[in-house]
Amino acid sequence: MTHHTPSSPAKPDPRFLRYWQAEAVRLRETHREPLDDAAELRLVLQGPPDLGDRILRRAGLLAEREGLRRHLLQWAASARIALVLVWGLALGAGMGTAAAALGTGDRPVNLALALLALLGAHAATLLIWLLSFLPGATPSTGLSRFWLWLTAKLARSPDAALAAQALASLLARARAWRHVLGGISHGTWIAAFTGALATLLVLLSTRRYAFQWETTLLSPETFVSVAHALGALPAWLGFSVPDGAVIVHSDGLHDLSAAAQAQWSSWLIGCVLAWGLLPRLVAGLASLLAARRRLRALDIDPGLPGWLELRDRLMPRHRTLGIDAPAPGPATRGPWTGPSPTALTGAHAVLGFELGPTTDWPPAGLPAWAHDMGLCDSREDRRRIVDQLRRPPQRLLLACDARQTPDRGTRAWLAELQRLCPHIDVLLLHGPGRTAIWREALDAQGIAITPSLAHWADAGPAPDHD
Structure with missing residues (x-):
């Protein structure tokens, strides 16, 4: 096999990319045939005598030679584009949901239905994410699966499937896969709530809306308690919360003043911000910090298939330690000639x-x-x-x-x-x-x-x- 001289990047690879390359090379050699690494091995053995470093160095040289590094970077670029598209769709979906919840202003806004439309799916998916931390639960979400599917559609390189498999294997071994997927999901909801809040602010500032609650089973006092409970955190953030008299008279049978309608507008925006956007910001930040902490602890496990077989070749037992004393005879010897x-x-x-x-x-x-x-x-x-x-x-x-x-x-x-x-x-x-x-x-x-x-x-x- 013809080899070109292994080239080194102008600057060192990011730490995560080095481990991603190593995992991709390991999976490729495990599932296919091992790569010819005679030239790369000579360079690796000249470096520091640490097995993990030598595994990473060998993988980096092979990934550069085989074009695998370029394919990983292409997959990462496709993943970023897919993530932007997903978040863009979420932004549009949030804007559409907010517009649908308020309507055109021709009829009063049902506060219970509006709040359910803006926060219902968010509350359900947030609960599912929390339950994913239970033992045996899967960390995958529909949003993350859609992101992976879209990335696969955008990434058309020969090793696109290997790049995704290596990424999933590496993140799973670092126990960071759950947090990465959670961060993607929370980021999507952050984009959706950003669009929803922007639409609420624009529509409530440019149109006149009337708010009311409608119920057959609940008493007015129950709705007062619910409205005050939901408005406690928004009130702490500076948003208005209607008093009990305004809430009782918001049954559609009484005319409310413009100031009362403004209080309901502030209450609705505050609820979306306090119970929608802020929990996703906190959960997204927690996922990001947890993923970074676990990825910083990444290390090479020499016992994994594909790396176990490299130990004797990367850490040879017999090494040249130098010359203790001049050998007898001529100082130089000619090339091997062998038998005639x-x-x-x-x-x-x-x-x-x-x-x-x-x-x-x-x-x-x-x-x-x-x-x-x-x-x-x-x-x-x-x-x-x-x-x-x-x-x-x-x-x-x-x-x-x-x-x-x-x-x-x-x-x-x-x-x-x-x-x-x-x-x-x-x-x-x-x-x-x-x-x-x-x-x-x-x-x-x-x-x-x-x-x-x-x-x-x-x-x-x-x-x-x-």
Whole structure:
């Protein structure tokens, strides 16, 4: 597989975006095949020796290389547009509800029905949100589902579904999903009440309305108690509350003064503000603060699938610590040359493929009669090996790292070796790793996996060296 040099952004990614990228890469590698990360791994291992930081760094490099970071940003932009559209619709709905509650002014406004129209759905959904905190309750709301659906319609990138899944998984693991969805819902209601209050102010300032209460079951004293109870908080905020005599005479059978109608107007606006907008502002702020607090506590869980397999590769046990004393002999050594093509003819040979600098080579237990062809880690090594295989060995054992991914470049190299050698076996080191993926790729090319070096050595007679 051809790689371009991993590029770094001009400035560090926001913290949440780094974790979102890591979760997206984890889900992609878990549900699909692991990504080839040889170049990125070399850069990551040069950084600080913290497993969480290395997981984030690796994910950032892979997300940049695969275009996943761009797709996440596109999804986030679509989500913001969808949120603006949802809040715009809520603003219009609030304006329409307020206009419908007041009517055209041709007939008196029924206070009970107007209040029910302005606050009824809000009270029900606020109660549902509070009940969502009970154990086992789902945090999702209709408004949040509509937002996610609209975002999916706007986001058309190839990884749009992966972006949404990674976001939901990350927020759920941080226990912030409930608060984020709650914040979206409360924000929608804030927009609706903003539109409703603006419409009430405009209509009540430009039209003459008459207010009355109508009831068959309730007594006037009951309505006085209800009106005073609902008006207690608005009165504390400075809004007018009609006295008992005005409330009793607002039954539609008596004529009320303009001042009394103004008191009812102030009472209605105060109730919408005090029992509608303010609770949503408080709940929205609480959701925002709770979500921020939980997201600040985000961390990498190395035990999750997709990250658990990275521990040995990101935190290698064998590390170069430096030179204690000069090695004897020449200060420099030339490039590996390996056996001559003539020596390989009809023999048995072993070749290491992309095993990394920390691998001990040749492997322990290599028979004396097996020719060591060295390590193949670069294009120069491949040209050298192809030159040596002009007269191929009878059998070639290719030692590979089971933790790596057999990408298209690996499969092409295996096909090249098959063209040059009559018989190839593969020995997977550092297993289990991605053994299942290796087995699938090798089976497709008709290459057998040998369980051990000893098994390979015993599979046929050793060449005669006498």
